[in-house]
Amino acid sequence: MSRELMKGNEAVAEAAVRAGVVSYFGYPITPQTELLEYMSRRMPELGRAFVQAESELGAINMVYGAACTGHRTMTSSSSPGVSLMLEGVSYIAGTELPMVLVNVMRGGPGLGNIAPAQSDYNQMVHGGGHGDYRCIVLAPCSVQESIDLTVLAFDLADKYRSIVVLLTDGSIGQMMEACELPPMQPLKTKFADWAVQGAEGRERRFLTSINLDPAAQEEMNYRLLKRWVEVEANEVRYQEYFMEDAEYVVTGFGSSARIALSAVRAARAEGIKVGLIRPITLSPFPKQVYANLSDKVKGMLVVEMNAGQMLEDVMAANRYRIPTEFFARLGGVVPFPDEVLEEIHRMVETPIPTDSHPRDRWFARVMAKG
Amino acid sequence: MPLKGRIVVNEKYCKGCELCVSSCPQEVLALANDRITAKGYHPASLVADGCTGCGICSVICPDAAITVYREKAGVSRIPA
Amino acid sequence: MVLDNCELETTVFERPDTLTGANTHYCPGCTHGIANRLIAEVIDEMGMREKTIGVASVGCSVFIYNYLNMDFVQAPHGRAPAMATGVKRVLPDRMVFTYQGDGDLASIGMTEIVHAAARGENITVFFLNNTNYGMTGGQMAPTTMPGQKTTSSQNGRDVETQGYPIRVSEMFSKLDGASYIVRRSLHDPKNIRMAKKAIRMAFETQVRGLGFSMVELLSICPTNWGMTPKTSIQWLEERMIPYYPLGDYKVHPALAEIKL
Numbered sequence: 001m002s003r004e005l006m007k008g009n010e011a012v013a014e015a016a017v018r019a020g021v022v023s024y025f026g027y028p029i030t031p032q033t034e035l036l037e038y039m040s041r042r043m044p045e046l047g048r049a050f051v052q053a054e055s056e057l058g059a060i061n062m063v064y065g066a067a068c069t070g071h072r073t074m075t076s077s078s079s080p081g082v083s084l085m086l087e088g089v090s091y092i093a094g095t096e097l098p099m100v101l102v103n104v105m106r107g108g109p110g111l112g113n114i115a116p117a118q119s120d121y122n123q124m125v126h127g128g129g130h131g132d133y134r135c136i137v138l139a140p141c142s143v144q145e146s147i148d149l150t151v152l153a154f155d156l157a158d159k160y161r162s163i164v165v166l167l168t169d170g171s172i173g174q175m176m177e178a179c180e181l182p183p184m185q186p187l188k189t190k191f192a193d194w195a196v197q198g199a200e201g202r203e204r205r206f207l208t209s210i211n212l213d214p215a216a217q218e219e220m221n222y223r224l225l226k227r228w229v230e231v232e233a234n235e236v237r238y239q240e241y242f243m244e245d246a247e248y249v250v251t252g253f254g255s256s257a258r259i260a261l262s263a264v265r266a267a268r269a270e271g272i273k274v275g276l277i278r279p280i281t282l283s284p285f286p287k288q289v290y291a292n293l294s295d296k297v298k299g300m301l302v303v304e305m306n307a308g309q310m311l312e313d314v315m316a317a318n319r320y321r322i323p324t325e326f327f328a329r330l331g332g333v334v335p336f337p338d339e340v341l342e343e344i345h346r347m348v349e350t351p352i353p354t355d356s357h358p359r360d361r362w363f364a365r366v367m368a369k370g
Numbered sequence: 371m372p373l374k375g376r377i378v379v380n381e382k383y384c385k386g387c388e389l390c391v392s393s394c395p396q397e398v399l400a401l402a403n404d405r406i407t408a409k410g411y412h413p414a415s416l417v418a419d420g421c422t423g424c425g426i427c428s429v430i431c432p433d434a435a436i437t438v439y440r441e442k443a444g445v446s447r448i449p450a
Numbered sequence: 451m452v453l454d455n456c457e458l459e460t461t462v463f464e465r466p467d468t469l470t471g472a473n474t475h476y477c478p479g480c481t482h483g484i485a486n487r488l489i490a491e492v493i494d495e496m497g498m499r500e501k502t503i504g505v506a507s508v509g510c511s512v513f514i515y516n517y518l519n520m521d522f523v524q525a526p527h528g529r530a531p532a533m534a535t536g537v538k539r540v541l542p543d544r545m546v547f548t549y550q551g552d553g554d555l556a557s558i559g560m561t562e563i564v565h566a567a568a569r570g571e572n573i574t575v576f577f578l579n580n581t582n583y584g585m586t587g588g589q590m591a592p593t594t595m596p597g598q599k600t601t602s603s604q605n606g607r608d609v610e611t612q613g614y615p616i617r618v619s620e621m622f623s624k625l626d627g628a629s630y631i632v633r634r635s636l637h638d639p640k641n642i643r644m645a646k647k648a649i650r651m652a653f654e655t656q657v658r659g660l661g662f663s664m665v666e667l668l669s670i671c672p673t674n675w676g677m678t679p680k681t682s683i684q685w686l687e688e689r690m691i692p693y694y695p696l697g698d699y700k701v702h703p704a705l706a707e708i709k710l
Contacts, residue, residue, distance in 0.1 A: 053565070054562065058561065059532075061525065061532035066537065068523045069536075091526050197521070198503055199520050389680070429463070429639040432484050440459060442459060
């Protein structure tokens with residue numbers, strides 16, 4: 001396979017095509033639109049379904065219908081559009097259907113802006129839609145990883161009858177990088193015993209998220225949880241950098257991890273024993289990795305492009321034992337590696353307080369700067 | 371000889387709405403006020419001779435509760 | 451009688467095969483049951499039961515999946531046309547229909563239905579118009595007529611503050627993507643027979659790949675209207691039909707050749 005230069009959003013689209021997606025439904029929104037545009041050309045070329053829906057609400061419900069057939073399906077959007085999709089996301093979760101949702105995050109809340117942000121972490125990882133459900137959330141930090149995780153997303157969706165979110169942002173979606181695409185997979189020909197395709201020579205099937213009997217709903221909730229236990233046991237993914245002898249650790253996901261890695265490399269060049277942990281699956285969250293660090297490191301710096309949404313999960317994962325600092329840029333502002341390096345210096349050079357919340361200290365510093 | 375027909379009301383489905391009663395051109399249907407169905411409705415029933423098996427009651431019935439039969443022409447009626 | 455009845459009698463009417471044995475949740479006299487039966491009869495006559503996928507909506511329509519013996523999916527409130535689009539685009543050789551009430555279709559789901567029609571989505575829509583939200587207890591719907599009393603327009607719909615109803619078939623007849631848009635009524639045997647023909651024609655539209663088809667069915671809601679089924683039927687005839695005239699609002703020329 002030859003390497004080619006591709007834009008993140010288009011690379012995800014082509015990876016989905018090669019992973020055997022049979023239908024795509026979407027709605028234009030920056031910074032995701034190239035994905036929809038690519039699909040509008042590519043899907044009909046292959047005789048597959050493409051519909052530019054009337055809204056994200058329309059798109060997600062078209063995905064809902066397509067997912068009921070058992071064929072691979074997906075949609076993509078960006079933060080405000082994903083908010084509109086959450087109704088359908090909850091229903092799809094409630095019907096236990098596989099589907100892939102790409103969220104190319106932008107600054108918010110509200111209309112916000114079209115610059116890269118990570119402020120949909122909670123929305124994707126801790127729910128978003130109503131009811132008790134979990135999505136698998138994958139967070140790539142490069143174009144190549146976006147491709148690889150797109151393919152994985154379809155496999156995990158089918159394996160666990162689950163929603164899989166590819167959580168990228170405006171920078172990963174828009175950047176061009178050299179990458180290698182996977183081979184074209186044949187389309188699915190075998191379907192699960194729940195797929196609705198017409199009751200030809202078999203008992204009828206119907207797919208719904210309705211359970212009027214609370215006991216039946218509880219059963220369903222147990223079933224979702226049981227599946228989630230399996231996901232947590234088998235699908236945790238993360239990457240460690242310079243962790244062998246690390247005394248300090250920086251952690252973040254997606255773009256912020258990529259920026260933090262530059263800072264970590266610079267700190268290493270200065271002789272600071274610092275490493276980086278980058279969760280690839282934000283959900284299931286790599287809790288154990290953080291728990292295991294408790295006795296090994298002196299301090300941890302969490303870097304995000306939101307006001308500390310993953311921070312809470314990291315602290316809970318190490319049971320609040322690791323002295324922690326936090327650094328973030330918000331609203332679509334991307335941090336510079338130098339800013340992160342400065343925070344690494346602070347962590348290493350000054351004692352980390354344990355009697356206050358890292359977010360509060362960070363925010364006090366931001367406010368003090370004026 | 372006028373057409374002869376009969377109906378069978380499935381009392382599992384009949385909800386006693388009376389739409390068949392008011393639609394019957396022969397006016398031979400009524401609710402059976404002497405009994406109730408498992409759901410608690412007085413079911414529709416044939417209360418007089420004269421059913422022609424026209425099927426109008428089954429067309430208006432919202433619960434597909436009525437099966438309609440019509441005697442075949444030229445077949446002599448067997449005494450019950 | 452022990453004699454074989456078949457030799458003596460013909461069966462004029464019996465429950466269609468596509469109806470399941472379930473007792474419906476519809477109130478006594480509710481014409482939803484007639485609509486369900488007609489759809490079942492037409493699907494039986496077309497021999498399409500195994501090739502049809504229904505999309506249920508939210509409202510009194512919700513439980514249709516219990517009554518028709520075929521594959522079904524259940525949409526969120528108003529989203530049935532979008533869901534049907536997803537199913538149909540992936541399985542174009544299947545017959546796909548939605549079954550929606552007026553609140554679902556003409557209020558919360560107006561965007562989805564208009565765009566499905568405008569796209570010429572090759573699906574069939576059965577639209578039950580009973581001028582109120584039945585399932586939640588008779589609130590004002592987008593089809594509630596001026597002056598009509600409902601639980602949320604207790605002095606009668608005041609158009610000054612509550613606006614005017616929407617005539618859906620008339621509106622959709624202006625969309626180029628729509629191929630078959632008709633309004634029928636379920637209030638008497640003659641009209642029920644015409645409704646059945648329209649249901650057949652709508653499915654034929656889809657089978658021929660002609661695009662979007664919709665049959666609006668005027669329906670009674672005795673419980674929420676606070677009337678007997680019989681007086682509801684009179685009310686439908688006297689009040690609803692003048693406001694919602696029956697007829698063919700748009701018929702694709704290719705359908706003119708079909709004789710039923």
